[in-house]
Amino acid sequence: MADPHGKPATGREIAGRAPWMLVVPALAGLAFLVLPLAGLLIRAPWSTLLQRLAEPQVLEALRLSLVCATVATAFCLLLGVPLAWLLGRVSFPGRRLVRALVTVPLVLPPVVGGVALLLVLGRRGLAGQWLESAFGISLPFTTAGVIVAEAFVAMPFLVISVEGALRGADQRFEEAAATLGASRWTVFRRVTLPMVMPGVVAGAVLCWARALGEFGATITFAGNFPGTTRTMPLAVYLALETEPEAAIVLSLVLLAVSVVILASLRDRWVSTP
Amino acid sequence: MTLDAHLVVTRPAFTLDVALRVAAGEVVALLGPNGAGKTTALRALAGLTPMTAGHIGLRGAPLHTLPAEDRPIGMVFQDYLLFPHLSALDNVAFGPRCQGVPKAEARRIAAALLERVGLAAHAAARPRRLSGGQAQRVALARALAVRPELLLLDEPLAALDAHTRLEIRSQLRRHLADFDGATVLVTHDPLDAMVLADRLIVIEGGAVVQEGSPAEVARHPRTDYVARLVGLNLYRGVADGAGVKVGEVLLHASEELDGPAFVAFPPAAVALYRSRPDGSPRNLWQARIEGLERHGDNVRVHLDGPLTAFADITPAAVADLDLTPGQRIWASVKATETHAYPA
Helix, strand or coil, X not given: CCCCCCCCCCHHHHHCCCCHHHHHHHXXXXXXXXXXXXXXXXXXXXXXHHHHHCCHHHHHHHHHHHHHHHHHHHHHHHHHHHHHHHHHHCCCCCXXXXXXXXXXXXXXXXXXXXXXXXXXXXXXXXXXXXXXXXXXXXXXXXXXXXXXXXXXXXXXXXXXXXXXXXXXXXXXXXXXXXXXXXXXXXXXXXXXXXXXXXXXXXXXXXXXXXXXXXXXXXXXXXXXXXXXXXXXXXXXXXXXXXXXXXXXXXXXHHHHHHHHHHHHHHHHHHCCC | CCEEEEEEEEECCEEEEEEEEEXXXXXXXEECCCCCCHHHHHHHHHCCCCCCEEEEEECCEECCCCCXXXXXXXXXXXXXXXXXXXXXXXXXXXXXXXXXXXXXXXXXXXXXXXXXXXXXXXXXXXXXXXXXXXXXXXXXXXXXXXXXXXXXXXXXXXXXCHHHHHHHHHHHHHHHHHCCCXXXXXXXXXXXXXXXXXXXXXXXXXXXXXXXXXXXXXXXXXXXXXXXXXXXXXXXXXXXXXXXXXXXXXXXXXXXXXXXXXXEECHHHEEEECCCCCXXXXXXXXXXXXXXXXXXXXXXXXXXXXCCEEEEECHHHHHHHCCCCXXXXXXXXXXXXXXEEEC
């Protein structure tokens, strides 16, 4: 029975105090995640920040990173959305296996991805040899190679996000469109795609962020040439050896981009139900 | 016949096997309990559920060989399925656009249809801003916009509240009367079926159990489900000219016939007595009261005994008779209110 003089019992009173065995590690974990970022902010050379940002190598790396990540995302959208549709809407034998294969780059160490790309698309690679002899195209150690490496690593993020949205979307709307005379392509274009658009946007943003931060596959497959393949993460790694302050500045830029992305997706990915 | 179909859909533990003929301008209601296969039949007609066997002919041409998008049909879904990202106008214009009508012309057609269902003012509204009744009318306009030869309605009024339902039902009836193609309507509500349809097809367990005009079905139910829907007590027995023998009870009816027969009477025609009445009405039996429940302004008494029956009596009569569950009582029904027809 409720105490007639007191307030009704709230959830916290019923649950009692949080046990220290959980609170202490929880706070330690929080500190572990937040302190390095705080350190970055504290050690940043704020007085010379703008000056350093304006340095040609920094601007070059930033421009290259943005261009490559954007082109890679466009490439992923072009191939990844249809792939997600295939996985989400067409039942075919081995669909589960294909779905598993699509997610492999997600868990694969990026360096291994880079090695694999070299083996297939490198000058001596299976497809690379043919590409070079037939079209004179050589991907390794070029800007196009950076895009390929980034797309390889980032595409699963897009596919998984879009496929999840497709599975969550009510397929009966597509049936309704079919009864109105819409072909499957029209159904996809005018009903399915608009309905899963939030999932496509979220997937594209995640994909872009992953591409922007790509390091391992890029350096393995595309190398580290200023102006053509040295993206921001590579520049950060290199600068750490020679000018740590420049590395901090570059890191800050990447951190800022991450925060912006997180903020733009907070409703979708970070909010609790 | 505009539509001549034999629908067969076989699933594990369920088979739908229904023959269906609908004339141009006719409205046929598929009526049946949940899980009877009504919606499956409708989806088979639309091409959304593949048929195991059978055929669908529309004006003599085979329909079952065409995919859903190539069938000249319009369908209204139970929860309407209006595209949430399109305005009411663009929802209605969607079908004509798919048929290759230019955008401006499609929008003109859509605007005219929205006007017809009284929603011209809501043309720009997104579906989530529409009330249930408005969404239903947009869904109807969207289905009619493709100029279908066959209109399919899946529980068109089920998602509406009682008040809206009354209004939308009469509007829908008017629009269906204007439609010159064949209409197949699925419902589990007898009132919707009676008001909207020219002919009823009752489906139970995937098969047709009764077919006829609403008046015919209402007067002469042939299954317990239909009898419950139309509010009659129904028994199957054997007639021998004088009456119909149902178990141990002989029921005299206003019709005389021979052989297997159904006999039906309304619950309101049943009279209850504490002791055996004088003058002995002809249809009299002793029953046990199973339970009592409110039924409209009256009280529905569930009777058990040689005949399981409902009796509708006034609350005053319940008080006078001092009825309680478990009690034994005499029940009678006049022969003039009892109808017998061949089984």
